[in-house]
Amino acid sequence: MANTEYAKGLEGVIAAESKICRIDGENGKLFYLGYSIEDLARNTSFEETTYLLLYGELPTPTELESFRARMRAGRDLSPAVLHMIKEFPPQSHPMELLQSVISYLSGYVEHKIQHSAYCNCRDTLHQISQIASVVAALHRFRQGLEYVPPRSDLSHGANFLYMLHGEEPDPEDGRIMDACLVLHAEHSFNASTFTARVVASTLSTCYSSVSAAIGALYGSLHGGANERVLAMVDEIGTKDNVEPWLEKALAEKRKIMGMGHRVYRAKDPRAIIIEEYLQELGKRKGNTQYYEILKELERAFRERMEEKGKPIYPNVDYFSGAVYALLGIPARLFTPVFAMGRAPGWLAHILEQRSDNRIYRPKALYVGELGKDFVPSSERKSG
Ligand SMILES: CC(C)(COP(=O)(O)OP(=O)(O)OC[C@H]1O[C@@H](n2cnc3c(N)ncnc32)[C@H](O)[C@@H]1OP(=O)(O)O)[C@@H](O)C(=O)NCCC(=O)NCCS
Numbered sequence: 001m002a003n004t005e006y007a008k009g010l011e012g013v014i015a016a017e018s019k020i021c022r023i024d025g026e027n028g029k030l031f032y033l034g035y036s037i038e039d040l041a042r043n044t045s046f047e048e049t050t051y052l053l054l055y056g057e058l059p060t061p062t063e064l065e066s067f068r069a070r071m072r073a074g075r076d077l078s079p080a081v082l083h084m085i086k087e088f089p090p091q092s093h094p095m096e097l098l099q100s101v102i103s104y105l106s107g108y109v110e111h112k113i114q115h116s117a118y119c120n121c122r123d124t125l126h127q128i129s130q131i132a133s134v135v136a137a138l139h140r141f142r143q144g145l146e147y148v149p150p151r152s153d154l155s156h157g158a159n160f161l162y163m164l165h166g167e168e169p170d171p172e173d174g175r176i177m178d179a180c181l182v183l184h185a186e187h188s189f190n191a192s193t194f195t196a197r198v199v200a201s202t203l204s205t206c207y208s209s210v211s212a213a214i215g216a217l218y219g220s221l222h223g224g225a226n227e228r229v230l231a232m233v234d235e236i237g238t239k240d241n242v243e244p245w246l247e248k249a250l251a252e253k254r255k256i257m258g259m260g261h262r263v264y265r266a267k268d269p270r271a272i273i274i275e276e277y278l279q280e281l282g283k284r285k286g287n288t289q290y291y292e293i294l295k296e297l298e299r300a301f302r303e304r305m306e307e308k309g310k311p312i313y314p315n316v317d318y319f320s321g322a323v324y325a326l327l328g329i330p331a332r333l334f335t336p337v338f339a340m341g342r343a344p345g346w347l348a349h350i351l352e353q354r355s356d357n358r359i360y361r362p363k364a365l366y367v368g369e370l371g372k373d374f375v376p377s378s379e380r381k382s383g
């Protein structure tokens with residue numbers, strides 16, 4: 001038995017070997033399968049990055065074409081799933097629906113495919129495709145609108161915007177949406193990915209692993225910071241109000257949403273890329289308010305924290321909520337959009353876990369009592 005030290009939240013504990021993702025927190029670098037996030041976001045589609053994550057290498061043009069066709073064939077929702085979305089309790093969160101839909105989908109898949117431990121994540125690409133369609137359909141039903149069937153001539157990101165809004169997006173909007181999904185596709189052993197691996201390590205199906213991962217992402221300490229960034233920007237209101245707002249927020253010991261990261265000690269490389277998208281989108285849509293407020297807040301916050309000797313930088317969530325808002329995505333869908341992007345990462349980790357599996361079984365540091373006298377129930381007194 002190697003390390004038996006207690007690390008709350010498993011901080012610093014190495015739980016498995018992995019070739020999928022490397023985060024260099026000191027220098028603000030991120031790689032999927034050895035490729036820099038900058039190269040992937042600028043030069044690949046979400047489908048191409050999904051292929052990379054699931055097969056470990058970039059596809060040839062022919063491989064990409066057939067993979068893309070398979071992913072796109074999985075986009076349309078069956079009447080049963082559409083019925084389920086319509087009937088889901090209207091007050092429920094979209095993440096609760098997503099988690100349930102993934103479990104439900106598994107009921108339609110042949111037992112032997114679900115349980116063939118070596119290949120099923122590559123055979124169940126419809127999981128990735130359908131998450132986007134479910135999010136779009138839910139939004140439309142809750143707006144009292146009709147389901148928009150998918151198109152197979154659009155990228156994953158552009159098709160999502162099409163199914164959400166019912167009209168073909170501006171090609172640049174589609175490209176930015178797709179690139180945002182690439183940026184969210186993988187991030188090593190975060191809570192949802194680790195959850196997916198733990199479930200996969202029991203040799204459960206990839207559906208139950210993905211469904212569990214969605215449950216983990218739903219929690220406010222994991223997904224959801226970008227939604228809170230947008231609420232913060234609305235609260236600030238104008239660029240001129242940044243300084244007084246920050247003064248008050250810091251005096252009240254509030255956390256500045258979208259700032260700081262457990263691993264990065266430099267600006268999150270994904271934030272650098274999303275910031276460019278926000279600037280570009282803002283100019284094109286004639287709304288530069290989000291960008292101006294966020295840049296001013298970044299400058300002012302950094303100045304304050306440097307004075308205290310604690311430089312804190314923006315993370316991926318700092319600019320992404322504003323980008324989604326400019327793409328017409330409501331804040332309640334931000335965490336589901338995160339799930340749309342992260343699904344290939346979860347599947348890649350499930351495959352890797354199975355390729356050299358050992359069930360996860362850490363120990364607890366027992367701090368309870370021992371040797372208590374057993375009292376029969378009839379003799380137990382209340383109070
Ligand atoms: C992400 C986060 C949980 C990391 O927490 P962490 O690992 O404890 O952060 P650090 O160890 O780097 O914190 C160093 C110091 O900076 C402070 N700090 C970190 N992030 C801060 C923020 N966003 N606003 C204000 N102060 C912050 C910490 O409170 C800590 O102060 P202390 O030394 O007085 O206790 C934290 O930065 C945070 O809550 N950020 C806002 C929420 C968010 O954007 N989450 C999405 C993450 S992808």
